Amino acid sequence: MSGYRLSPLVPAETVEIEFDGLRLPARRGESLAAALMANGISTVARSFKYHRPRGLLGFGSWEPNAAVETGEGTELATNVRVTEGLRARAANCWPWARFDVKSVLGAFGALMPAGFYYKTFRGPGGRMWPLFEPAIRRAAGIGRLPARAAPDTVKRNAHCDVLVVGAGAAGIAAALAAHASGARVFLVEEGDAPGGRLLDRSDLRVGHEVGAVWARRSAEEMTTSGARVLLRTAATGRYEGGLVVAYERPAGDRPACLWKIRARAIVLATGAIERPLVFADNDRPGVVLLAAALAYAAxxxxxxxRHAVAVVNNDAAYEDVMALVREGVHVRHLVDMRGNPDARLAAGLSGLGVELHAGFAPVSAMGCPVYGLRIAGAGGAYRDLACDAVLMSGGSTPLVHLHSHAGGRLRHSEELHAFVPVGAHDGARSAGACNGRAELAAALADGHAAGSLAATEAGLVAHGGGAPVGSGGTASVHPSAGAVPEVARGKAFVDFAADVTVADLRLAAREGYDSVELLKRYTTTGMAVDQGRIANLSAIEILAQARGAAPGDVGTTTYRPPFVPLPFVAIADAGGALLRPSRTTTLTAWHEAAGAVMYESGANWRRPGYYPRSGEGLEAAVRRECRAVRQAVGIYDSSPLGKFEISGPDAAAFLDFVYATRLSDLAPGRGRYALQLHEDGRLFDDGIVFRLAPDRYFVTTTTGNADACHQRFEYCRQVLRQDLSIGLLNVTEQWADIVVCGPAARQTIADAGLPMPERLAFLGMATCRIAERGVRVARAGFTGELSFEYFVPANAAPEIWTRLLEAGRRHGIEPVGSEANHVLRIEKGFISVGHEADGICGPDDLGLSFAVHADRPDFVGRQALLRDRSSPHGRPQLVGLFARDPGFVLPEGAAVLRTTGDRTRGYVTASCHSEAAGRSVALALIEDGRSLSGQDVTLALADGTAGARVVAPVFYDPRGERQRG
Amino acid sequence: MRLVPCPHCGPREAGEFVCLGEGSTHPVHADGLADALYTRTNAKGPAEELWWHKFGCRRWLRLRRNSASNEFLP
Structure with missing residues (x-):
């Protein structure tokens, strides 16, 4: 309970918030983390595994501990803005962070080493996992899903010449250089204001200005003259081809925005974050990163x-401590892990009343919240320093994530004890602290150079001006020691977010998990919310120590987006309608108005499944619709069918090549059922091809394969048969398709006053006019009844559909959905691509040899068909099945066995109750099925078996007299 | 997402394309049929590939790409 405000809260900007049941005053617009610290709340979270009390460790997105629930999902307290009536609670505890029932887990911490769950539940003899898994899963994870749907995220695309990520000193210098060269510049910055570290250090100056003032003025001037500066926008990933994805959380009520920014050149100026030091109980509330403490203060x-102690291993930290003291925070001691401090810096400290302990390493934090720090000198001399806050600075971790996401390489820098980028990658170059140039003057020069190079790469002439000149901040961030002292023992945390200690990592290394990727997966270090930003360098250092290797040889794990967490709703679409749009026909509105149950079917078409009357279920509706087709007249919307217009002097030769069925001898005005094969002889697609004129064909394909057929037609045209001259048009959506079928189809059409060519024979096609529109009428369909298919211009369909329905009322017409269509086609044994044509069957397997004309010189799949099979036996063949119990509908997908105990010989592809057959019927693919005709087989069901007899795969009008009638 | 250099449309996102890799040949003999159907070189490094600009000009393109670095070559 030691945090406090450095400047008093003004009533006008004070609001009341609630955290873990406590009502607290807070300043509007500040972060929840700052509000909690100001109110002296030191325990703000519970740790992931052991439920240890945790305080704030970092700032902004670099906070591993403080996950809170705000009612809109789980979020870091450092990223939550204080608004009137904000209510939040710590995420990983019950009831509150300050008193958590599950903290009892901490007492068992010693019993939960690395790999605990595997060793206990899954290892040799560990059979308990299924028993314990539900409870373990419940206890795992952080936060709960919000009750209400997440608000929408706007998605925007942007293009620019130069994208600069990060508006610190280097980023602004880069943006200025690119902007001055005339480049269209985008500058994205995660924080609320431009400046980065300049915001924390009033001693840093650029030119004649205070650094923070220079940053703000530069950003404003660039904005005025056409650059785009996006604040509160975190770049989350870099992808190939200059694409960066960024997530903007705007202030106020504007919705969040996901940006996809495509840039000709990119400057990565993402900066660096501080590394924590590894010592016992370094996770106690009150132990924070020095840079975070400075950011909260400034x-x-x-x-x-009120009296802090700083523990550091680098020179730059001295300057941060002095800045912190100037902000009004009292730092009593500075512990330097190195023995020979810089005299100038040491003198600066003593001038501010900070006592220096050089050559001491931190051993353990005392108290919870912390009230002291034990340090040890070279000879084993201990000192206990009283304090209410411990500020750690273990060197810097350059944020190389965006460089690495798309494949940029890294090298280990001995001076920095960290990994830095090797050169530019795919148009993206790093500058400033993320490039190992953290000191102000170096960062400005590096940024300026990178901005100029980026402008050149974007095709502009770099402006010749010089880099901004910085002063102050000259001390090096290079640590001359690692962040893991030799004395680190016990619960010395490396990964705070995943609760991984130095002991866990050393144990894992001893057990042989000594590659960095194995170490990560075995201990989960680097796998939590901060993705290892805080932990990974220390983990690599520990592994290097354990292996006696150099950190550069240990290497890093793979960096993957997102760089900072972003909500799922930002990348997914909550509603789904925009993510996966469904396609509608011009009759969809009619189907919906008629009360049809709509299905999402092949190729994303939204089509009617069945049309229930009030009080009617699926089964009764389907029965009624089928009866209408078989006994009176039915009408259905077949518009999603794939349709192509193929024309030109070589149209016939082209189709003869693409199809296994001869189509060149088709007379104009006639159609033929035709098959397309894969080159390996398997059936790919079927449909009816009509010849309109000697040089013009109208091709129909299955709905689901329409796009694949298009690709294939184009492939044959452009790649395989460039010698043929044809025109090819995909007219799937231009033609609606209305099918009128059943014994009363003729009268219905006549009553509707629609043209019906008198002598149109089965599979014939004629063109005629309806209401001044050209239409194509065919004698075809998928039901086995007398059937007329009207291909009409899509926007003419509703009128024609309504006319047919009204005329058909007298004849008992019913609209028919896909469920009834399924039954009608099973009764006829018509195959459906995807059900029977499963990618393995050839035409003969499905009884379709009649449609293959192999006595031609060449077509796709011919060589495979002609090749002698080593054995003609064992092929899956299409057969019909009668279940022994005629009232039992065999489940689709059920395995077919010859007898109980036999191996699987095939499976049921389609099954239904058929009123026309007066019993249940099914189609199946069975090994050598045709030879089993008349024999009994056994079906394996989820709960037992069923008997069935193999029959011919046609259950209604086997000679096809009705459809030809 | 990688930009694909379409010679007809200019650089476009890879999502507009279908990549067929080395593509399938059309076998005209039964000899060596299995190789023709199923065996691909799958070279690491520069290779010629077939791409279809599905949501663009609908042209089949022969493009050279370094499969190791995922860069398109002139």
């Missing part, structure tokens, strides 16, 4: 404590 005017 940006939010909140102090971490």
């Amino acid at each position: 940006r939010s005017r909140v102090a971490i404590g």
Whole structure:
């Protein structure tokens, strides 16, 4: 309870918020984390595994501990803005962070080493996993899903010449250089204001200005003159081809926005974050990163404590401590893990009343919240320093993630004890602290150079001006020691977010998990919300120590997006309608108005499944619809069918090549059932091809394969048969398709006043006019009844459909959905691509040899058909099945066995109750099925078996007299 | 997402394309049929590939790409 405000809360900007049941005053617009610190709340979270009390460790997105629930999902307290009436609670605890029932887990911590769950539940003899898994899963994870749907995220695309990620000193210098060269510049910055570290250090100056003022003025001037500066926008991933995805959380009520920014050149100026030090109980509330404490003080005017102690291993930290003291935070001690501090820096410290302990390493934090720090000198001398906050600075971790996402390479820098980018990658170059140039002057120069190069790469002439000149901040961030002291023992945390200690990592290395990728997966280090930003360098250092190798040889794990967490709703679409649009026919509105149950079917078409009357279920509706087709007249919307117009002098030769069925001898005005094969002889697609004129064909394909057929037609035309001259048009959506079928089809059409060519024979096609529109009428269909298919211009369909329905009322017409169509086609044994044509069957397997004309010189799949099979036996063949119990509908997909105990010989492809057959019927693919005709087989069901007899795969009008009638 | 250099439309996102890799040949003999149907070189490094600009000009393209670096070559 030691944090406090450095400047008093003004009533006008004070609001009341609630956290874990406590009502607290807070400043509007500040982060929830700052508000909690200002109110002296030190325990803000519970850790992931052991439920240890945790305080704030970092700032912004670099916070591993403080996950809170705000009612809109789980979020970091550092990223939640204070608004009137904000209610939040710590995520991983019950009831509250300050008192958590599950903290009892912490007492068993020693019993939960690395790989605990595997060793206990899954290892040799570990059969308990299924028993314990539900409870373990319940206890795992952080946060709960929000009760209400997430608000929409806007998605925007942008293009620019130069994209600069990060508006710190280097980023602004880069943006200025690119902007001055005339480039269209995008500058994205995760924080609320441009400046980065300049915001924390009033001693840093650029030119004659205070750094923060220079940053703000530069950003404003660039915005005025055409650059785009996006604040509160975190770049989450870099992808090939200059694509960066960024997530914007705007202030106020505007919805969040996901940006896809495509840039000709990219400057990555993502900066660096501080590394924590590894010592016992370094996770106690009150132990924070030095840079975070400084940011809270400088940006939010909140102090971490009243008498702090800093533990550091680098020179730059001295300057941060001095800045912190100037902000008004009292730092009593500075512990330097190195023995020979820089005299100038040491003198600066003593001038501010900070006592220096050089050559001491941190051993353990005392108290919870922390009230002291034990340090050890070279000879084993201990000192206990009283404090209410411990500020850690273990060197810097350059944020190389965006460089690495798309494949940029890294090298280990001995001076920095960290990995830095090797050169530019795919148009993206790093500058400033993320490139290992953290000191102000170097960062400005690096940024300026990168911005100029980026402008050149974007095709512009770089502006010749010089880099901004920085002063202050000269101390090096290069640590001359690692962040893991030799004395680190016990619960010394490396990964705070995943609760992984130095002991876990050393154990894993001893057990042989000594590659960095194995170590990560075995201990989960680097796999939590911060994706290892805080932990990974220390973990690599520990592994290097354990292996006696150099950190550069240990290497890093793979960096993957997202760089900072973003909500699922930002990348997914909550509603789904925009993510996967469904396609509608011009009759869809009619189907919906008629009360049809709509299905999402092949190729995303939304089509009617069945049309229930009030009080009617699926089965009764389907029965009624089928009866209408068989006994009176039915009408259905077949518009989703794939349709192509193929024309030109070589149209016939082209189709003869694409199809296994001869189509060149088709007379104009006639159609033929035709098959397309894969080159390996398997059936690919079927449909009816009509010849309209000697040089013009109208081709229908299955709905689901329409796009694949298009690709294939184009492939044959452009790649395989460039010698043929044809025109090819996909007219699937241009023609609606209305099918009128049943014994009363003729009268219905006549009553509707629609033209019906008198002598149109089965599979014939004629063109005629309806209401001044050209239509094509065919004697074809998929029901086995007398059937007329009207291909009409799509926008003419509703009128024609309604006319047919009204005329058909007298004859008992019913609209028919896909469910009834399924029954009608099973009764006729018509195959359906995807059901019977499963990618394995050839035409003969399905009884379709009649449609293959192999006595031609060449067509796709011919060589495979002609090749002698080593054995003609064992092929899956299409047969019909009668279940022994005629009232029992065999489940589709059920395995077919010859007898009980036999191996699987095939499976049921389609099954239904058929009123026309007066019993249940099914189609199946069975090994050598045709030779089993008349024999009994056994079906394996989920609950037992069923008997069935193999019959011919046609259950209604086997000679096809009705459809030819 | 990788930009594909379409010679007809200019650089477009890979999502507009279908990549067929080395593509399938059309076998005209039964000899060596299995190789023709199923065996691909799958070279690491520069290779010629077939791409279809499905949501664009609908042209089949022969493009050279380095399969190791995923860069398109002139």
